[in-house]
Each structure stands twice: as structure tokens, then as C-alpha cells.
Amino acid sequence: MGTESESERYLISGSRETKSPITRLVNSFHSLPGIGPRSAQRLAYHILRSPDALARELAESLIEVKENIVLCRDCQNLTVDVLCLVCMDSSRDSTVVCVVEEPLDVTAIERTGDFTGLYHVLHGVISPRMGIGPEDIKIQELLSRVHAPTSNIAEVIVATNPSTEGEATAMYLSRIIQDAGTKVTRLARGLSTGSDLEYADIDTLGRALQNRHVM
Amino acid sequence: MTERRPRTYSTKAIVIGQRDYVDSARIITILSPEFGKREIVARGLLKPKSRLAGHLEPGTYCQLEIAVGRNLDIIREAQTIEMFREARSDLQSLTIFLYALDLADKFSLEDTGGELFNPLLTVIQRIAGGYPHSVSIRSFEFELLDSSGFRPVLDQCIHCGSDVPAEDAVWSPTDGGVVLKQCLDNVQRVSSISSRALKVLRAYQEWDFDQLVTIAVDSSLELELSSVMHDLMKTVLERELKSANLVEEVRWWQVSNDHVTKPN
Ligand SMILES: [Zn+2]
Ligand SMILES: [Zn+2]
Numbered sequence: 001m002g003t004e005s006e007s008e009r010y011l012i013s014g015s016r017e018t019k020s021p022i023t024r025l026v027n028s029f030h031s032l033p034g035i036g037p038r039s040a041q042r043l044a045y046h047i048l049r050s051p052d053a054l055a056r057e058l059a060e061s062l063i064e065v066k067e068n069i070v071l072c073r074d075c076q077n078l079t080v081d082v083l084c085l086v087c088m089d090s091s092r093d094s095t096v097v098c099v100v101e102e103p104l105d106v107t108a109i110e111r112t113g114d115f116t117g118l119y120h121v122l123h124g125v126i127s128p129r130m131g132i133g134p135e136d137i138k139i140q141e142l143l144s145r146v147h148a149p150t151s152n153i154a155e156v157i158v159a160t161n162p163s164t165e166g167e168a169t170a171m172y173l174s175r176i177i178q179d180a181g182t183k184v185t186r187l188a189r190g191l192s193t194g195s196d197l198e199y200a201d202i203d204t205l206g207r208a209l210q211n212r213h214v215m
Numbered sequence: 216m217t218e219r220r221p222r223t224y225s226t227k228a229i230v231i232g233q234r235d236y237v238d239s240a241r242i243i244t245i246l247s248p249e250f251g252k253r254e255i256v257a258r259g260l261l262k263p264k265s266r267l268a269g270h271l272e273p274g275t276y277c278q279l280e281i282a283v284g285r286n287l288d289i290i291r292e293a294q295t296i297e298m299f300r301e302a303r304s305d306l307q308s309l310t311i312f313l314y315a316l317d318l319a320d321k322f323s324l325e326d327t328g329g330e331l332f333n334p335l336l337t338v339i340q341r342i343a344g345g346y347p348h349s350v351s352i353r354s355f356e357f358e359l360l361d362s363s364g365f366r367p368v369l370d371q372c373i374h375c376g377s378d379v380p381a382e383d384a385v386w387s388p389t390d391g392g393v394v395l396k397q398c399l400d401n402v403q404r405v406s407s408i409s410s411r412a413l414k415v416l417r418a419y420q421e422w423d424f425d426q427l428v429t430i431a432v433d434s435s436l437e438l439e440l441s442s443v444m445h446d447l448m449k450t451v452l453e454r455e456l457k458s459a460n461l462v463e464e465v466r467w468w469q470v471s472n473d474h475v476t477k478p479n
Contacts, residue, residue, distance in 0.1 A: 039237070056458070061257065128274075128314070128460075128461050129313065129320060129457075129458060130315055132457065164309075165273070165308070167303065168309050171305070171306040172306060172465075175306060
């Protein structure tokens with residue numbers, strides 16, 4: 001990998017023994033997605049300087065996550081129960097389902113406060129070059145939901161990222177869901193191409209949601 | 216003596232794809248006529264206000280200003296030359312577009328493949344330009360096979376070398392060509408091929424594009440041709456090609472839609 005020597009610079013320096021606890025922690029942080037060597041080191045030293053309680057809380061929550069977090073039976077978002085808090089909330093509008101790529105996108109849309117329907121988390125996007133086809137993300141689960149005899153879903157909002165792969169996924173979903181007779185809408189333009197929902201500001205995202213259009 | 220590399224360089228390139236990197240940065244795979252396939256970092260790309268945003272989507276033809284990095288080079292400026300909107304406007308075009316990019320990717324190694332730039336640009340222009348998708352993509356496949364030394368043998372038996380009449384041909388993707396029925400036992404994997412599919416493939420291999428677009432290909436023949444060629448590409452590359460599977464899945468919908476009459 002191209003980042004090796006940059007990693008070495010940040011990960012190994014400051015520690016003579018390669019297995020020192022701090023190095024282990026830095027390396028653990030660095031193994032996480034989106035955490036570069038610099039960030040990993042910053043996080044590790046932050047923990048080191050923080051009160052013991054923070055470290056204990058972090059360690060316990062890490063273990064709890066691994067032991068207790070499952071995918072929601074209905075929307076595939078992360079939850080500790082059979083159903084997530086959104087799916088359990090009977091005041092939410094169950095006729096509208098908003099489809100997103102990742103759990104973090106649910107958080108982003110919830111922050112807008114504009115959406116009262118339910119979600120469906122795909123856990124990825126169709127990306128054939130990376131070996132990810134429709135069968136590799138939670139599309140079948142979405143179809144089962146839409147097709148279920150008890151379903152009252154009238155609209156599916158496709159809120160995948162405004163990227164090439166996000167659009168391909170949206171078109172694919174539109175095609176298979178419309179076959180089932182359900183209305184499919186897409187977030188309005190306004191989110192810049194190639195950006196990630198996760199980084200969009202609340203107003204822009206809220207507007208894109210309100211001004212969604214039929215696909 | 217250490218070789219002195221310039222600190223920045225510029226190139227035209229087609230974006231092959233992107234993948235995750237640190238925070239809002241992405242790693243972009245480009246194909247450049249001068250440098251071939253290369254992975255380059257685009258910092259802050261996922262942020263809505265990124266100057267690079269929209270210029271580095273897969274399939275975009277762009278002008279890049281690149282700084283030499285310690286490991287991976289870094290994109291300083293990106294300017295779209297052509298983003299081929301028409302190729303992205305419907306699912307069928309888009310899946311073929313992504314398949315072409317995938318092929319260019321899988322047929323080139325790091326820092327090689329510059330010779331594939333022009334064929335890739337041409338096939339993308341054709342997909343976006345309203346030419347029949349099947350002819351455009353088959354021509355590109357044959358070009359890739361030729362340039363990588365996997366040109367299939369479509370006239371003579373790959374076992375004995377005798378001429379093969381289209382009616383007596385059996386197809387072997389593993390051996391890269393046709394076999395006479397009596398020579399079947401001497402090749403590895405075989406599958407059937409219709410005589411009209413073989414005749415069209417022979418034309419694809421020999422004729423110019425302008426002539427090829429005049430051949431009438433119905434949808435069942437088109438599906439056979441794509442499945443034969445996709446199988447061949449996967450065999451040559453020795454890997455699964457999800458992009459090819461997606462093209463076939465979407466094409467099947469279209470064809471079955473055309474043939475199904477609405478029940479009363
Ligand atoms: Zn749920
Ligand atoms: Zn023979």
C-alpha cells in the first residue's frame with residue numbers, strides 16, 4: 001500500500017518498543033476507516049491525557065457494541081433490539097421510506113428534523129468495479145419490505161449520495177420498485193455532485209428532501 | 216544518484232473510479248495517455264464545497280494538475296473537459312459505461328495502459344453519442360483483447376487449424392476460439408454458439424465501426440453476443456466481472472419488457 005512509509009513515520013516514532021501500549025492504541029485507531037496516521041496519533045494521546053473514566057467508558061462501549069449491536073429487522077439500521085428506535089416509534093409515517101447508503105446518513109437526515117417517515121439502510125452502494133453488485137447490499141430486504149402483504153409503503157425516497165454510483169443505485173432501485181407499483185422519488189439537485197450526504201449541511205439536505213422529485 | 220522528478224505535472228485523464236481513503240479524501244484511479252493507470256489522492260473530495268467535486272466522478276474526461284507526493288501523488292486542480300451526461304442519463308447506458316471503465320481498469324496495471332486511453336475515450340464518446348451500445352462495447356472488447364494478446368480465433372479450429380464453417384462451430388472461452396465438433400475432446404471448456412452470433416463476431420473482429428453499425432442485431436442475438444463476450448472477458452481476466460453481470464441483468468429487464476404484453 002502506498003501509505004506505508006507515511007504510516008511508519010507517525011506510528012512507530014516516539015516509541016522504542018514496537019509493542020508498547022501507546023503504539024498498539026495508535027495502530028488500532030489507524031486500522032479504522034477514515035483514520036489516518038496523524039489522526040490516530042492525536043486520538044491516542046487525547047485518551048492518554050483524559051480522565052480514566054473516559055478510557056473505561058470507551059473500552060466498555062466498544063465491547064458492548066460488538067456484543068449487542070445488530071441490524072434492525074425492518075430497516076437494517078444498527079440497533080440493540082429487534083427493531084430500531086425509528087421503526088418502533090408509532091408516530092412515524094410508515095407510508096414513506098427513505099433509502100440511504102449508510103447508518104450515518106440516517107443521522108444526517110434526522111438532524112434536519114424535516115423527515116418523519118421510516119428509513120432503509122443499504123449498507124453500501126452498487127459499485128461493480130469494486131466487486132459490489134445489487135446482490136451485495138440490502139436491496140432484497142428493501143424489496144421484501146415493499147412487497148410485504150402488510151406493507152402500506154406509498155413512496156420510497158432514494159437518498160443515495162449524488163455520485164455516479166449513488167445515481168446508478170438510485171436508477172436500479174427506481175426500476176425494480178416501480179415494477180411493484182410504488183412511487184419512487186429522488187433527492188433534489190443542490191447537493192454537489194460527488195459529495196457525501198454525511199458532510200452536507202442541514203439546510204441543504206432539508207431542502208433536497210423537501211424538493212424531491214419523482215424518478 | 217537520485218533522479219529529479221518535477222514537483223507537479225499536468226495530464227489529461229479519464230477517471231476510472233474512486234475509493235475510500237482518509238476522512239473526506241478519496242483515492243482516484245485515472246487513466247492518462249502519458250502515465251497509464253495511476254492512483255492519486257483527492258483531498259477533501261467528499262465535502263460539499265470541495266473545488267474538485269464533480270470533476271472526478273467515474274467516467275469524467277478531465278485536465279488534472281498533480282503534485283508529486285511521497286507515496287501517492289495528490290490532485291491540485293481538476294477541470295472537467297467532458298462528463299458525458301448522456302451516458303449517465305439512463306440505467307442501460309450507465310451500466311455499459313461502468314462496464315467499459317471496469318474493463319479499462321482490469322486490463323491495465325499500475326503505470327501502464329496509456330495505449331488504452333484513446334480506445335476508452337472513443338467507446339465512452341460512442342456510448343454518450345447515441346451509437347448502438349452493443350456495437351460500441353463489442354468493438355472496445357475486441358480492441359482490448361487484441362492489445363493484450365488474447366485475440367480470439369474465430370475462423371480456424373483452435374485444435375487442428377482447419378477452417379470452421381459457422382454452422383459446425385463450438386465455442387471455447389478457455390482456449391480463446393472456435394473448435395470443430397470433431398475436435399471437441401481436445402479443448403477444455405466449451406459452450407454452444409449460434410452460427411449467426413459467430414458470423415457477427417467475425418465481423419466485429421474485422422470490420423470498421425462505420426460498417427458494423429449497419430448490421431441489424433435483434434435483441435436475442437444481442438444477448439447471446441454479450442453473454443459470449445462477457446464470458447470471454449472474465450476468462451481472459453481470470454476473475455468475476457460484476458459490471459458485466461449488471462449490464463446483462465439490466466438488459467434482460469429491457470428485453471423481457473419489450474416482449475411481455477400486459478395481462479388483462
Ligand atoms: Zn429500523
Ligand atoms: Zn479441429
